[in-house]
Amino acid sequence: MTTAPEAPAKDAAAAAVVPSYVRDSWWTPASGTDSTARGAGAEVRDASTGELLAVVNADGLDLAGMVEYGRTVGQAELGKFTIHERALKLKELAQFLNGHREELYELSYKTGATKIDSMVDIDGGIGVLFTFGSKGRRELPNTNVIVEGPMETLSRDGSFVGEHIYTRIPGVAVQINAFNFPVWGMLEKFAPAFVAGVPTIVKPATPTGYVTEAMVRLMVASGILPAGSIQLISGSARSLLDELDYRDLVSFTGSASTANLLKSHDNVVHGGVRFTSETDSLNAAILGPDAVKGTPEFDAFIKSVVTEMTVKAGQKCTAIRRTIVPAELVDDVVAAIGARVTERVVVGDPRAEGVTMGALASVDQLNDVRDAVQSLVDAGGRIAFGSLDAPEVVTASGEKAVVADGAFMSPIVLTWEDALAPALHGTEAFGPVSSVVGYSSLKEAVNLAAMGSGSLVASVCTNDPSTAQYLVTEIAAHHGRVLVLNREDAKTSTGHGSPVPHLVHGGPGRAGGGEELGGVRSVKHHMQRTAVQGSPNMLTAVTGVWHTGADRNLADPADPSTHPFRKSLETLRIGDAMRSELREVSLEEITKFANETGDTFYAHTDAEAARAAGVFPGIVAHGYLLVSWAAGLFVSPEPGPVLLNYGLENLRFLKPVPAGDSIRVTLTAKEITPRVTDEYGEVRWDAVLTNQDDELIANYDVLTLVAKVWPGQQAPQHTVGQAL
Missing domain, CATH: 3.40.309.10 (Aldehyde Dehydrogenase; Chain A, domain 2)
Structure with a gap:
C-alpha cells in the first residue's frame, strides 16, 4: 500500500471566487459596492485530490434587491408568456444544454462523481426540463389560469356558480439545494416554477455549488430565458428569509435540523412564507x-x-x-x-x-x-x-x-x-x-x-x-x-x-412532508388555488373557458358560414354555438343498430325485459347510437377548418330515449388552445343532447383539431373581452 503525494498547495487569496448571478449580471464581492478580500470565504476542494478549486463568498450581496428584482422584473417578464410558451422554452433550453454536457461532466468529476453519477445528475436534470416542457403543453392550458375541477352550481337558476382556479404566486421561488446533486437538484425545482411563471432564486450548497454556477452560466448564455427568470447565490444567504413574505415560496433540500431552523423563522411561522422541505430519510x-x-x-x-x-x-x-x-x-x-x-x-x-x-x-x-x-x-x-x-x-x-x-x-x-x-x-x-x-x-x-x-x-x-x-x-x-x-x-x-419527474418526490414525517416533482402537481405547487364565484358569464371571462349558463353566439341556420365548424381559430370565439333540429328515434333504427353492431343488450331488443328492469320505459336507443346521431346533427361535412375529431371526454348518459322520442344537440365552443408550434390548435366543445321536452339526455366534451386560419376567412373585429 502506498500513499499518494499531496496535491500542490494553492493560496486561497489567488483562488477564483465562484460568482453569483444577481439582477441579470454576474457578481462577486470584489465587484460589489462592499468590497471584500477575494481570499475570504469558504474553500472548495477537489474531492479526490484535495486540490483547492475556488472560494465561495457572498459577503455584501444585496439579497433584498434580488428578491425585489424577481418580484418585479422576473414576474413581469415571465408573465408575458403563456404556460405553453414557457414550456416550449424549457424544451429549447434542454436541447441547448444537451450540447454542453461534456464540459459539465469535467467539473462534476471534481466533486467525486463518476461518469454514471454525473449522468444521473446532469442528464437527469436536463431530462426534467424535457419532461416539464412536454407535460406543460399536453396537460395544461395555453393560458396563465388553470381551472381545477367541475363548476359548482350555487343557485337554483344557475346564475351563481363557483369553481377553483390556479394562478401563479406573485413572489419568488427560493430554492435551497443540497450538495449531492448540484444540477438535478436545481433543475427539478426550477422547471415547475418556470412553467408556473414564478422566478427562481437558487442557493446551492457550497461544496459543489461551482457546478451549479456552471449550469446557470450556460442557461443564461443560451439567451432563452426571460430577464429575471433565475438568480444565483454562491455562498451564505443567512438573512434571505428576512426578505420574504407570504408572496414567496421556499423549497429546501438538506438536513432535517437545518429545515427545522428555517421553518422556525418568523417570516415562515407568522409571515406566511410558503415552505416545503425534503430532508433526512432512512x-x-x-x-x-x-x-x-x-x-x-x-x-x-x-x-x-x-x-x-x-x-x-x-x-x-x-x-x-x-x-x-x-x-x-x-x-x-x-x-x-x-x-x-x-x-x-x-x-x-x-x-x-x-x-x-x-x-x-x-x-x-x-x-x-x-x-x-x-x-x-x-x-x-x-x-x-x-x-x-x-x-x-x-x-x-x-x-x-x-x-x-x-x-x-x-x-x-x-x-x-x-x-x-x-x-x-x-x-x-x-x-x-x-x-x-x-x-x-x-x-x-x-x-x-x-x-x-x-x-x-x-x-x-x-x-x-x-x-x-x-x-x-x-x-x-x-x-x-x-x-x-x-x-x-x-x-x-x-x-x-431514482425519482422521476412524472411522480411525486417527497415523503412524510422525517422526510420533510414536501412534494417535489409530481408532474403538474409541482407546477401547481407554485400557484395559488382560489375559489372564484360569480355568474357563468363572469367565470367564462376570468378563465377563458365557457361555462354552462353563459351566453352563446348561436349560428344562423340560414347562413352556413356562421356554423362554428366553418370557423378557423382566427375567427372562432368561446361561446360560438349551434343548435340542431330535432331528430326522431324509431324502433326500426334501434333494431338495425343492434343487429349491425352486435349490441343486442336486452334494453334495446326486448321490451318486456326492459320494462321489468324498472329503469327503462321499454326498448330504448343505444347511447352510442345517440352520440353517432349527434355527430350527424352538428358536423359540417364539407372540408373546412375542423381537421379531425380526436376523442370524447366526460360522456354521461342521463336519461333513456325510447322509440318515438326525438333528440337535438347543442354544441358550444368551450375552450380554445392554440398550439404554439403548429398551424392548428385544440378546441373543446360542450355537447348537450336534449329531447323534445328539453330534458337532458346526455352531455360530453368533443375534442377536435382546428386550423388557425382557413382560406377566405377574415377575423372579425373584437375587443379583448370579446376575444375571451
Whole structure:
C-alpha cells in the first residue's frame, strides 16, 4: 500500500471566487459596492485530490434587491408568456444544454462523481426540463389560469356558480439545494416554477455549488430565458428569509435540523412564507419471504442495494439505509452484498479508467459519515462488511494508493442483533452505508419500515402478489414513493433511488412532508388555488373557458358560414354555438343498430325485459347510437377548418330515449388552445343532447383539431373581452 503525494498547495487569496448571478449580471464581492478580500470565504476542494478549486463568498450581496428584482422584473417578464410558451422554452433550453454536457461532466468529476453519477445528475436534470416542457403543453392550458375541477352550481337558476382556479404566486421561488446533486437538484425545482411563471432564486450548497454556477452560466448564455427568470447565490444567504413574505415560496433540500431552523423563522411561522422541505430519510428495502437465494427477486434486490450504496458514493437522499430481510436470510444477503461489491465496485478518482465509485463530496462530509457509522457501532451495530480505515483507491494516474487528502470511503454493511435499536432507525450515515436487519413476520417488516418515522422511498421485492399487496398498503402512508420490484420489471425499473419527474418526490414525517416533482402537481405547487364565484358569464371571462349558463353566439341556420365548424381559430370565439333540429328515434333504427353492431343488450331488443328492469320505459336507443346521431346533427361535412375529431371526454348518459322520442344537440365552443408550434390548435366543445321536452339526455366534451386560419376567412373585429 502506498500513499499518494499531496496535491500542490494553492493560496486561497489567488483562488477564483465562484460568482453569483444577481439582477441579470454576474457578481462577486470584489465587484460589489462592499468590497471584500477575494481570499475570504469558504474553500472548495477537489474531492479526490484535495486540490483547492475556488472560494465561495457572498459577503455584501444585496439579497433584498434580488428578491425585489424577481418580484418585479422576473414576474413581469415571465408573465408575458403563456404556460405553453414557457414550456416550449424549457424544451429549447434542454436541447441547448444537451450540447454542453461534456464540459459539465469535467467539473462534476471534481466533486467525486463518476461518469454514471454525473449522468444521473446532469442528464437527469436536463431530462426534467424535457419532461416539464412536454407535460406543460399536453396537460395544461395555453393560458396563465388553470381551472381545477367541475363548476359548482350555487343557485337554483344557475346564475351563481363557483369553481377553483390556479394562478401563479406573485413572489419568488427560493430554492435551497443540497450538495449531492448540484444540477438535478436545481433543475427539478426550477422547471415547475418556470412553467408556473414564478422566478427562481437558487442557493446551492457550497461544496459543489461551482457546478451549479456552471449550469446557470450556460442557461443564461443560451439567451432563452426571460430577464429575471433565475438568480444565483454562491455562498451564505443567512438573512434571505428576512426578505420574504407570504408572496414567496421556499423549497429546501438538506438536513432535517437545518429545515427545522428555517421553518422556525418568523417570516415562515407568522409571515406566511410558503415552505416545503425534503430532508433526512432512512429509506428501507424489504425482501419478501418468497425471494430466497437463487430467485430473480433475490438477485434484483442485491443489485438494488449495492447500487444505492455506491451511486454518488451513497450520498443520495433516496439511498437504501435499512435493508429489511427475513431473519433466516440475513447471512445470505450480507454475503451477496459483499460479493457483488468485491466483484463490481472499484473505488477511486472518477477520472481514472475502471472506477465505479468516487469520493464523497468533501473531507468534511467523509468525517461526518465516519462519525455516523461509529455512532451506529457504538449503539449495537456490527460492521459485517467493509472498514472505516482509509481505503486504497485508484488514483487519476491509474495507480493504487491511499490518498491522504481524498474523501474516499469503503462501502460498509452493518448488521444488528437488536432490530429495534433506536440508532438503526434514527441515525443516517449519508454515504456508502446500509444496515441489514432481519424480520420474523410481514407485520414486523412493516413495523421496522415505519420506525424510520417517514421516508422518501421504500422498495418491496417479491413475486408474490399477496405479499406485495400487504406490504405496499401497510407502508405506503409512511413513504412518499414505493417501488415494487420483481422479475417482470427488474430490467426496466428506474430503480429504488431514482425519482422521476412524472411522480411525486417527497415523503412524510422525517422526510420533510414536501412534494417535489409530481408532474403538474409541482407546477401547481407554485400557484395559488382560489375559489372564484360569480355568474357563468363572469367565470367564462376570468378563465377563458365557457361555462354552462353563459351566453352563446348561436349560428344562423340560414347562413352556413356562421356554423362554428366553418370557423378557423382566427375567427372562432368561446361561446360560438349551434343548435340542431330535432331528430326522431324509431324502433326500426334501434333494431338495425343492434343487429349491425352486435349490441343486442336486452334494453334495446326486448321490451318486456326492459320494462321489468324498472329503469327503462321499454326498448330504448343505444347511447352510442345517440352520440353517432349527434355527430350527424352538428358536423359540417364539407372540408373546412375542423381537421379531425380526436376523442370524447366526460360522456354521461342521463336519461333513456325510447322509440318515438326525438333528440337535438347543442354544441358550444368551450375552450380554445392554440398550439404554439403548429398551424392548428385544440378546441373543446360542450355537447348537450336534449329531447323534445328539453330534458337532458346526455352531455360530453368533443375534442377536435382546428386550423388557425382557413382560406377566405377574415377575423372579425373584437375587443379583448370579446376575444375571451
